[in-house]
Amino acid sequence: MKKELKIPRIKNGTVIDHITAGNAIKVLHILGIPKTSTFVVSVAMNVKSRMGKKDIVKVENREIDPKEVDKIALIAPKATINIIRDYEVAEKYLVKLPDEIIGIVSCSNPTCVSNSREPVKSRFKVICKDPLRIICYYCEREPEDISERII
Ligand SMILES: Nc1ncnc2c1ncn2[C@@H]1O[C@H](COP(=O)(O)OP(=O)(O)OP(=O)(O)O)[C@@H](O)[C@H]1O
Ligand SMILES: [Mg+2]
Ligand SMILES: [Zn+2]
Structure with a gap:
């Protein structure tokens, strides 16, 4: 059976997955949404996952920058950053807390x-x-x- 997505697929952009449940709002804040950014964004909160609950944020037509990734690591240490190109996960990495x-x-x-x-x-x-x-x-x-x- 094909995996069902809670949010429609995006062609290009970034999926921030495995966000600590409840912290999607803080991730949006870090991305400057809605204040300084008008990108199309979808949010799923309290989604069931292998290890309890998680939040997911999907931003269309925007690849996230390293400074934003460093900030996200502070509030969602298990988050993965998935860069979507032409509907596929083109790059995936874990956020990392520096020393x-x-x-x-x-x-x-x-x-x-x-x-x-x-x-x-x-x-x-x-x-x-x-x-x-x-x-x-x-x-x-x-x-x-x-x-x-x-x-
Ligand atoms: N085209 C797309 N549009 C929107 N979301 C997507 C798209 N492709 C993948 N995703 C989402 O991006 C995330 C990572 O996709 P992937 O296929 O790598 O899932 P996975 O194998 O479950 O990865 P992980 O082990 O990191 O959970 C998932 O939440 C998936 O639903
Ligand atoms: Mg998964
Ligand atoms: Zn001080």
Whole structure:
């Protein structure tokens, strides 16, 4: 039997699959949808999968950029990025958490040097990957809700 898709097939674009259930909204936010992007997007939430539930986001006619992939890794560490070309999965890769997170999360400490007028990029050390915990390289403050602090 042919696999049934919850969302119609797309010709070209990106499928972000295996998103932590409930986090599709945050992925849309990272992609700038709907604020700065008018691409056609389909979302499926709480879809049954091999390991419990997941969310899926499909964006037509847009291939995702590496900076967005790094942000998605923070809120959906098991996500796969599938680049669709002519209806087929042309490329597939897993998002990856780096050991250091530079320039994509802001420090929650208002007096941190990374929040001053100095041109210092925010920088965090990953101290635990699952569940994700990070501390500021400069002031060692740990943000309470990482997803709220994605720049
Ligand atoms: N043309 C398409 N349009 C929309 N979605 C697609 C298209 N082709 C594949 N997908 C979706 O992209 C995801 C990855 O497709 P793939 O065929 O690699 O599935 P898979 O073998 O289940 O992969 P995985 O092991 O990563 O779950 C699936 O969610 C699939 O439904
Ligand atoms: Mg699958
Ligand atoms: Zn700091």
